[in-house]
Amino acid sequence: MALQSSTALARRPQSFTQNWSAYAFLTPALIILFLSLLLPAAATVVMSLTDISFLRPTNFVWFDNYVKLVSDGRFRQAVGNTAYYTVGVTLPTMALGLLAAVALNGKLRGRIVFRTIFYLPVLTSLIAAAVVWMYVYEPYSGPINGTLTQLGLPPQPWLQSPNLAMTSLIVMAIWRDFGTAMIIYLAGLQDIPRDIYEAARLDGAKTKDIFFRITVPMLSNVTFYLMIILIVQTFQVFGAIYVMTNGGPLGSTETIVFQMYQTAFGYTEFGYAAAMSTVLFLAILLFSIIGTKIIRRGES
């Protein structure tokens, strides 16, 4: 009873006057957050209702930009490309990250070295990595096609073909991101109580059963968290595409953010680009809300 009332007291909101110093300390951060995040986000939504170019006089066009988006073939292609990239990167990255984490969570010899090696791509500059991968994918002298040729297989136009370019970018992104997934899964694995595994082993559970019936379910929150992080990150892919394919060939690697940049700074159609940005924001928000709800349900 005493515990209950003290918890209730702790949870009861305290008046502003009682916590003024806390609010005062929070104020600078809130101002920065408001100026750098909330205000631009709100401005973007307002801009999306205009034909703003920063050069000509601006008019409100209300929902014209959104109507145009629906019928814009290039935007639809960018949405499809973004979705393909997101799924293509997120699922394999998580799967590989989990496998690597499980393998390196045990008493494997040299596991620190492996962890470092797997995490190194995350620390590499994206632009430097992109340039190196362009050499890797080089159709005539690159190591991949060199190996294929040695094996008597035909070389492939990795970044030159509209059918292969996006997949090639996905492979590079997986290489770069799976170290992050591995580290997050490793942290999650170390939170799982050892005695659960010991009990399962005493009960005669096999390694496969332990993995699928204990490890995977116990990591479900980590998995959803990671999924949200990766979805948000892959939805916003830009740098590697800008460097490696510039959206080509034939727009096959043009994602929403890349098209947004081109529309805003290439064509000075900032209103239309803002509409793209708002749609992307809503999509990310939706995924985040769904993911958070799933995590909370798992916790409860």
Place this chain on the structure above:
Amino acid sequence: MPPLARSQGSNEMTFKSNRRQFLFGAAASTLAITAAGGVGRAFAQDQQLVFWSQLAGSKKAAGEALEAAFKTAHPEIALNSSLFAEPSQLNEKILTAINGNTAPDLFIQHWDYTLTYSTGDKLADLKAGLANVNFDDLDGSLLAYGNIGGQQVSVPLYGTSRGLGVNRKYVTEAGLDAEKGPQNWAELREWAKALTKRQESGLLEVAGLSMFHNDLETWEIFTLLLQGAGGTLFNDDLTAPAFGGPEGLAAVNFMFELLHTDKVTDLGFGLGPGGSASPMNQGRAAMIIAGNYSTNNALKAGIEFDVLPIPMKDGGFTSLVDPFSFAVTKASPNQEAALSFVEFALTHEQQVAFALASKNVPVLKAAQQDPAVQADPFLAKFVKTASFAPPKAAAIPAFSRMVTIIARAVQETLFKRVTAEEALKAAEAEVIAVLGR
């Protein structure tokens, strides 16, 4: 209990007083900083000629020399220049600066961006401003790219021109006459076929003619071939596209035959980090569409590089020029100083000096023919190829968008997704929609 209550009451009193002071202090500080910053900035800008330059890379030394010479000649003007590595980087900066009323007095940028800025009536008409410059002395082809709606919104410092870049070693080995070069499309096709080297497996070793590896280059080669077939991108008053006619079809079909029938290159050949890794510089291309910028890297890579004019379909030559141009903002507080800089850069002495240092084509016609410029073998060749460029330019504000539309149409044909006719008609319709906005 009473002491606690008093204490709470006392805290509340203190808070009210502190909160008021805190809010007042924060508001006053913000206002003071903003005001001081604004006044300071305005004062600083009033005293300086603010110049945003894109004279980077191979033009960096030439740009620095030009600025140093200006400072010596005009000690009364405080030149404050900022260098931007890429046109796109400068573009982002200028667009946001124009919006925030912090645009520079003067900038030099790739011509198509300048056309975009002109749509908001933000740029001064230089024909009226440059009183000491005789515009008839400047190269008309280069100048045309800054003329929009009768106003000269930008004036080039220099331009690059397009020629047929060739590897002389391969040309000689193939028994072709490197001095004469191909004289028409039929000969160009024979050259490309003769220069192509493939392994037995079909793997391309040397492209006879490496055509493009991005949208801009696709647009460029299409436009060159379109001109070669006697066509133009737009009608005379630039109000409607004209590239979808028989000349445009001839251009795309010629590219299609080179690619799929003669197999002189592969689609996407040359896509890579660029610079020294480009196919010409790696000895993997015998011919390319070259600009002044191609020379240095090719020579550094040890290629026996040469430049020939680009043949038209039935004889004669064609080219494109690509100017980098000065523009002065209308809101500039230092317009006079900005115009002085442009006038200084357009003097014969500075034009020759810049051309020699950067290997680019000067805009001043007399400088193009200066003995020092003509003595530079590559510069002289690019001056020559520039003379084949049409006098009229596709100077429309939506140029960047048009490049993408045309490039995609050509690529869709080359990837065999649609016919050339369908692709060009669809592209024309799209350009009409863009022009109508």
